[in-house]
Amino acid sequence: MCYFNAENFSNFISSQFGIYVDEEQVGEESILLYKEELDENLVSEELLRIVPEMVLVHYCVYDNKEHEWLVCVASDANTNQPLFLICLKSGVKHYEKILI
Template structure:
């Protein structure tokens, strides 16, 4: 089952960017979206190829007064299989990663 929360976010931020995050300062939300509702400016064509018609997206947001960080983890709404992770810094994509097992792609932009 895919679930992405403040604890996962803090670990990701520490490992990926070397940033210590106070989990109590992290906002969390989840949304059920149709594939066509995904922002094509943020979700690459490569990611859209693996997305089913309905996805559950877990969001974590953290604002440290210098930068606003947003991490989105999408999963298949029917199976809860993790699909991909996107990280934004001040609204710009800085990291994307395919999370499907067997898909070892990781792209930093």
């Protein structure tokens, strides 16, 4: 099962950007979305091609007073297969990766 939590978030931000994250300050949530509900400004055409009709998006958010960091991991809602990861820094996409 695909699940992205505060520990995964902390490890990702530390390894990719060299930023220490206090896991206690990370907010977590999951949401079920239809493909057409994904923001085309954040989800590239390349990512949209691999997305099924419904996706489960796990996301974590952390605000270190300088920037707000948001990491989303989308998975197939039926199989839980991870599809892609997107990282935003203060609302601007800084990283994306296909996970399949």
